[in-house]
Amino acid sequence: MIVVADDFTGAAEIAAASFQHGFSSAVLRTPIPEYTIVRHTVLDTDSRLLQAADAQSAIERTLDFIEKQPPQRYFKKVDSVLRGNVATELATLAKALNKPRVILHPANPSAGRAIKDRTYLVNGTPLSKTEFAKDPTHPATSDDPLQLIGIVSDFPLHYCTLADELPAAGIVVCESASASDVKAWSRKLEATDLPAGGRDFYECIIEDEKPKVSNIAHNPIRAKQASLLIHGTVSHQREAFHHAVKGRKLTRLQLSPERNDATALKKTIEALSEALRNEGLATVEFERLARPPANASLEIERALAEILKKLKSRRPHFSNRLHLIVEGGATAALVLQQLDINELQVEHVWAGGVVSLSTPSFEKLTITSKPGSYPWPAALVQKLSLEN
DSSP states (O other), X not given: OEEEESSHHHHHHHHHHHHHTTOOEEEESSOOXXXXXXXXXXXXXXXXXXXXXXXXXXXXXXXXXXXXXXXXOEEEEOOTTOOSSHXXXXXXXXXHXXXXXXXXEOOBGGGTEEXXXXXXXXXXXXXXXXXXXXXSSSOOOOSOHHHHHOOOTTXXXXXXXXXXXXOSSEEEEEOBOSHHHHHHHHHTOOTTEEEEEOHHHXXXXXXXXXXXXXXXXXOOOOSSOEEEEEEOOOOHHHHHHXXXXXXXXXXXXXXXXXXXXXXXXXXXXXXXXXXXXXXXXXXXXXXOOSSOOTTHHHHHHHHHHHHXXXXXXXXXXXXXXXXEEEESXXXXXXXXXXXXXXXXXXXXXXXTTXXXXXXXXXXXXXXXXXXXXXXXXXXXXXXXXXXX
C-alpha cells in the first residue's frame, strides 16, 4: 500500500493506523530513489499550503517515485475538513494512476466529523461556525464539501449518498455520519477506483488485509528523555494542554512576531537549553494577538527555524535522549526540514492522529506529531507531567 498525504501530521496519522493494524509502516518526506518500500509506505508531499500549480508539481514529483515501485494499492490522504488543494491533488494522482473515479470520504465520524445533507458538521456544528473558520491559511467559509474541495475543469465533482447510483468517473464526495456509513462506503470500492479521505475510511479499507506480521507491540517511549514541546498553532487545544499539566512547572516562552529580534531569540534559545538541562521539559509557543500582523506566519517560521538551527548546533540535545513534541502540521514540516529528516518509522501510538516516530537521522531522538485541532491524549499529558 502506498499512501500520498499533503502534510506530515496526516502522513503520521495514517502510518499510525497501519501500525495499529499490525503492518510495518514508514513515512517518507522526500522520495529516496534507492528506498525499498515497506508494507505500508506513506509519502508526505508537504503541499497543503502551496498554490494549486505547485501542489500539482509536488504530486508529479511523487509519481516519479511511485512509478518505479512494484504495483501497489493506493490511497490519497486528505485533510478531514478539506483544507488544501484537494481537487487538484486528487485529479493529478488519479489521472496518473489511470483511476477514472475517486471515492472521497473525508469525514471521520469517530472524531465527530460528519457530512450530512451536503453540510460538513463538527460535533453537530456546521464547519463555518467552528474554530476552523479562523484557520490562518484555509479558513472554512462554507459548510458545503463541494465548495471546500475546489474545482478541476476536466474532473467533475459529485455528491452522493449510499443510496445513489455512483457516476463512472470524477470525484465522488461521500455523505457519511456513522461508523456503519464508513464501512458501507468501503465496500463500494472497485479495483479501478482511487480511495481517498481520512483515517476512518483508511482503517476500513485495510482491516481485512492480512498483515505481514501477526502483531506489532507498541514500543515504550525511551526512558529519561528531555522533552521539547513546540506549539505551532493557537488552537484551544494548546490551552487545554497547559491546564492539564498545571501542576508541572513549564518554561513557557511567548514568541511575539513583533518582538523576535536577535536579542530576544538568543534569550529564548538560552532559556530552552537551560530548561532542557535542568528541568527536562521546555515549551515554545506563540502568543495570541488580537490583530496579528500580515507577516505573522512568515515571522513565526523564521523564528522557529533560527531556534532549531541553534539547538541542532548544540549537539548534546540531539546526542542525548530527546523527545521532540510538535503540534501542528506546518510546524512539523518546518521542524523536519530544519533537522534534515526524511525517513521515519512509527514507534508508539498515543491516540488516533497522535503518534511518536523514530528516525535513522538521530538515533536517540523521538518525534511526536499532533494535529493542532486534535485533543491531547491523557497518557501523553501524564508522561510529560511526571517523567522528569
